[in-house]
Amino acid sequence: MKVLFLFIDGVGLRPKAIDNPVNNEVCPALCRLIEKHSRPIDARLGVEGLPQSATGQATMFTGVNCAAAMGKHCEGFPGPALRSIIEENNLFLQLKKRGRSIAFADAYLIDGAAELAAKRFKSVTTVMALSVPETISTVADLMAERAVMQDLTRVTIQDRYPDIAVIPPQRAAEHLFAISRRHDFTLYEFFQTDVSGHSLDYPRACAVLRMYDRFLSTLVRFVEAAGITLVMTSDHGNVENMSERSHTLNPVPFIAFGPGEKRLRDAVSSLKDVTPAILAEFDREGASSRAKESVP
């Protein structure tokens, strides 16, 4: 089986409202996946306060309730204690142990893993990627269309890399699809939704969601035809309430689309279930192929 995991930052579930840009007019492909192929899951993790990125993402990618482990929701970049939880046990490490090939499709603007390791501030996904360095994508990968920029279109890197052409989001979907066909598990992280949610700028949030939706609608067609399972979720709410600058207490969507989708959705009710559910799908496939091999 092949899984393409779209991590989208700061998108929670909230009823239709004039300040909620996550609606059918702005992002029909995302809304359709939410309506037909998702369930709401908990991002609060039983800990007081607003959910934050570091503990939310660490929980999503380890299966450990990191907010409970830290005693609070932690913002931004994980500190040493949270980093050690991620380094000890994460989705990439677990997949590697199972012999699966993994790609982290977001291009880092670096030439190699050593440069990334030397950086002082590392996101949850960066700590995870460094634990399995072959997952890391570089500028060379981006230029060869073996990676995707975090903004999809590459428009934000034009001042630094004028030779790397701007592409439409549909083209980024083609590139990501090609990557996902070459690996058992592919991760793509998009955080402009959270950035635009913090901006309180409704038109900007709509523009980001519209652009992402053009990417998503293309990608959904491709993965459906290829039988790749699409998994998508968020670390906490934010952009669905443009009247508040902060994150929200809302549940987030857990989307599973394609082979195994019902089993995946049934297994996940909170961020901490995401990694175990994905691993269970790979183990299930491993067990059934071993069973077939043992038939004389």
Ligand SMILES: [Zn+2]
């Ligand atoms: Zn945020």
